[in-house]
Amino acid sequence: xxxxxxxxxxxxxxxxxxxxxxxxxxxxxxxxxxxxxxxxxxxxxxxxxxxxxxxxxxxxxxxxxxxxxxxxxxxxxxxxxxxxxxxxxxxxxxxxxxxxxxxxxxxxxxxxx
Numbered sequence: 160x161x162x163x164x165x166x167x168x169x170x171x172x173x174x175x176x177x178x179x180x181x182x183x184x185x186x187x188x189x190x191x192x193x194x195x196x197x198x199x200x201x202x203x204x205x206x207x208x209x210x211x212x213x214x215x216x217x218x219x220x221x222x223x224x225x226x227x228x229x230x231x232x233x234x235x236x237x238x239x240x241x242x243x244x245x246x247x248x249x250x251x252x253x254x255x256x257x258x259x260x261x262x263x264x265x266x267x268x269x270x271x272x
Contacts, residue, residue: 161185175244180236194207216228225241
């Protein structure tokens with residue numbers, strides 16, 4: 160059973176930065192798109208960024224210019240560098256393989272002064 164394990168969440172002040180990491184077990188990683196999603200309290204889970212196996216990245220408008228998604232196929236990892244964080248970025252962040260339907264357990268990001 161493949162697993163996705165996230166790390167790197169925490170409490171940060173507005174304007175600060177955090178880096179989330181997701182490590183995948185199993186042999187599937189390098190063949191598929193990987194994505195980061197987030198879910199704020201009382202809201203639906205939403206896509207934040209997606210990266211193809213070759214490294215082409217797509218980010219949603221609300222985080223464009225602030226968040227960077229990257230991957231290392233040799234380490235089976237996908238990272239999300241989050242800069243200039245805002246209160247509205249507060250959410251649980253999830254690593255996801257859309258094609259196979261795998262989800263990580265989530266890591267909480269709280270942006271507050």
